[in-house]
Amino acid sequence: MTQEDTEAARARSLVHGQVCYLQMPAVDSARAAAFYEVVFGWPTEHPYQDFESPGLIGQWVPGRPPAPDAGPMIWIHVADLDQTLATVVQHGVEIIDPPSPDGPNRTLATIVDPEGNPIGLASHASANHASANHASASASASASEAPATND
Numbered sequence: 001m002t003q004e005d006t007e008a009a010r011a012r013s014l015v016h017g018q019v020c021y022l023q024m025p026a027v028d029s030a031r032a033a034a035f036y037e038v039v040f041g042w043p044t045e046h047p048y049q050d051f052e053s054p055g056l057i058g059q060w061v062p063g064r065p066p067a068p069d070a071g072p073m074i075w076i077h078v079a080d081l082d083q084t085l086a087t088v089v090q091h092g093v094e095i096i097d098p099p100s101p102d103g104p105n106r107t108l109a110t111i112v113d114p115e116g117n118p119i120g121l122a123s124h125a126s127a128n129h130a131s132a133n134h135a136s137a138s139a140s141a142s143a144s145e146a147p148a149t150n151d
Contacts, residue, residue: 010057022058022074025067026115029060035114039087040076066116075120081107084121099123 001009026032029049036042042051050059053076078084081099088095088111096118097110107123 019056022053022056023061023064024058024074024115025064025117026060026062028115029062032060032113032115035091035093039084039091040078060115066118068112068116068118073118073120075108075122078121078123081109081121081123084123085109085111 024032026049033044033046033049033051036051036053037044040053042053044051048059050057052058085095085099091114093114094112095109096112097108099107099109102108102122105125107125109121111119111121113119
């Protein structure tokens with residue numbers, strides 16, 4: 001299948017309202033491409049710095065500054081949040097919101113990518129695994145909120 005055929009097939013699979021293209025601000029698109037290739041496995045077309053993520057294509061654009069405190073924020077599903085955060089830290093990226101439960105089946109964290117863009121990370125666990133983790137986290141939180149006793 002040619003690149004043109006692949007792109008046509010992708011376009012035909014889109015549904016109304018689906019996010020299909022993303023422009024990511026990047027002062028250094030090569031640095032951004034390397035980060036997203038290593039951390040998320042996104043294939044990158046060199047030298048153009050176009051990328052493909054599951055269900056989405058895009059490119060890094062130098063003329064658009066990051067907006068850390070405004071506008072939409074992308075959330076990327078990760079299979080193993082702890083492993084992804086370890087990889088992120090190895091690449092010198094800051095974790096601005098550590099992992100925290102968001103309902104019974106999802107854990108969220110936020111990083112700032114090498115270009116200054118805030119990126120949300122979402123880990124979706126199976127119902128049994130997430131419920132056990134959430135219950136454990138809730139129990140820990142409840143224990144830390146318990147009133148102190150003077151024994």
